[in-house]
Amino acid sequence: MKEMRILATITALVLITYYGIEPYAHHIMHPEPAPADYKFSDLKNVKKVKGNAVNGKTLVEANCVACHSIESAGFAKMMPDADAAASYGVVPPDLSTAGKIYETNYLANFIYDPVVATHLSHKYSAESGKTYPMPAYNWMSSQEIMDIVAYLQQVAATVKVDVADEASIEEQLKAQHRDTFVNACGRCHSMAYAGWSALTPSDVLKEHMGAAAPDLSQYIKSRGEHYLHSFINDPQNLLHGTSMPRVGLTEEAQEDVITYMEEIGDSKKADRESLGWKVMLYMLVFALLALAWKKEIWKEVH
Known part of the structure; x- marks a missing residue:
């Protein structure tokens, strides 16, 4: 059992070393961001x-x-x-699904003051000389703003997913994920692996935002699901000073977006995860066979 003791010693050393490094690497150098706030409780300008x-x-x-x-x-x-895009710096969104994908409190406060709602005061201010493409409607009463929100929610309730009538439930869900991504992200971001090009030309967006918006085809792998949930909910929490706005998606809509990114950028995830235990079992069986063979060969010596 000498080999097993060696293996146990090495395993213990690796775990101790990892435990000593991991808290520093992931909690001090890269602290955990605040949990996603899907109520956008910091926005209080519009009465409910x-x-x-x-x-x-x-x-x-x-x-x-x-x-x-x-x-x-x-x-x-x-x-x-x-x-x-040339007029505003970005293509204005179609509002057909705005009442569904954007959280009610966020949408109301966005109408009231887009700069505050999107957390872009550092970019659009008197000092910067830049003006947000959409004006603030802070001259409206809370009732009027909530009337607009109610109408947009009524419109959104009539919108159907763009998919064939005979489509399966799985196909319908994928189409829903795609439509949510397009409406929430597709004006600025491309998804080359899905054949989607951003509605706003890259050069126009770069001039307006200060940087070109990245293609999101592989972001599910390069950033990870946990990062994306926090980042989409509030980019400033993870990348302070970025020009990407807080989008204001509901939890369900954000889940649709990330699921779509996974369907496009990591389509083999389910296959990979289902294969993992088989590989581990294969390695375990052959490790036991190797150990038995070693004992058989060296039994006379030992």
Whole structure:
């Protein structure tokens, strides 16, 4: 059993060394970020009152559709994406699913003041001379803003996933993940492995944001699911000073986005995980066979 004692000693040394290094590497040099806040509790400018979707429709028609499309409600784009990007620095989002993918408190406070809601005060300020593409509607009452939110949520409830009627449940879920990614991320980010190109041209976005938005095809591998959950919820927690806005997704919508990134960037994850225990079992069997063979060969010597 000499070999087993050697193995046990080496294993103990490795574990002790790892335990000594890991807390420093992962908790001091790279501290754990604050947990994701899907209620966006720091945003308190808009009172939580019951919205009136009928009045919200009137307000949206008067204040929003000059820049935003709502294709599902019959409001088409006012200009091609390239022209919109050149005018605003980024393609304005279609609002068909805004009431579903964005958390209610975030959406209301975003309408009130986009810069505060997105945590981009360091980028858009009097000192920087830069102006956020969307103006603040802080002159509106909380009731009016919540009316707009109520209308957008009513519209979002009618939007169906773009998938064939005969599609399986798995195909429907994948289509839902794709649609959420496109609506939440696709204006700035490409996903080359899925054949998706960002709606906003890279050079325009770089001039507007200060850096080109990365292709997200392999981010599920290079960053990991845990990192992405924290980063998407609030980029400033992990990359202070970044020009990426806080997006304000609901927990469900964010899960859809990350699941889609995994489906595209790590499509073999399930196969790999199902194979792992088989490989370990294979190694264990042959380790035992090797040990038995060694004992048989050297039994006369020992």
